[in-house]
Amino acid sequence: MKETDIEAIQHIAAISWHATYEGIIPRDIQKPFLQQAYSVERLKERLVNTNFYVAVKDDEVVGYANFSALHDNDEVELAAIYVLPSEQGKGIGSQLLTHGINELSPRAIYLNVEKENLVGRQFYEAKGFEITDSFEEPFFGHTLKTLTYRKVFTSSCL
Template identity: 50%
Template structure:
């Protein structure tokens, strides 16, 4: 499998929107109501918000055989070298092949001064939690998060670099 990790570009927006939609429905089925998912995806992954993300954060895409199949979105580096991994998604059929790991490693290489990556994960997202735990993330906090009128059980996970 030929894989390439690179910075996201404007022309990747449509594919990233499709990856987000496909992955959200697969990941959060039975966890987050479909109408809440639809509202979030419509807003968070709108063309305008994707362009804003490109300007204000670090976005990487994963290509397999020339096709974009996954992406990761990191915040700017904050005080103390902290970075939030806001999203990392790839098509479900390609999970477990090292693509998510490559998206994580690229940020660690590229983002100067990074000392800690944190992410908020829905507690029932067992696939996501297992991925992060396998990469060395530790749960540091659990909390309820009101998400479009739906309460999510959320865990914050942190990986020290």
């Protein structure tokens, strides 16, 4: 990701969040989260402090993945991976995930998914991620039912 991609990331985040969480997280809850998590300042911080990759198709950013190192540098968290709904199902999310794995060579990847996000869950489960935890958490006045997934890699898997 480059600083010039920020506006495209904000656009993808809003469209993808609305499509992904329709009927799961009310839009009036999504709005303050998106404003905070995808503000220009926050995205600039993430650009410097995390691994943020974009997928480009026909000179347009159509998806992104954001990885962060965890306490153990051999482990990473996949904080976000979103692709424009019109581009989903074309392997772009898989390519972003694979790129992050190849670049970072983690021992394990962790991520959180809202329990009712069945499309996200199916994507990660098809990639070999397994549920390791389940919990509820407050989210801008809404309660999320969150599942933690993990995938462990061996040197032969990389």
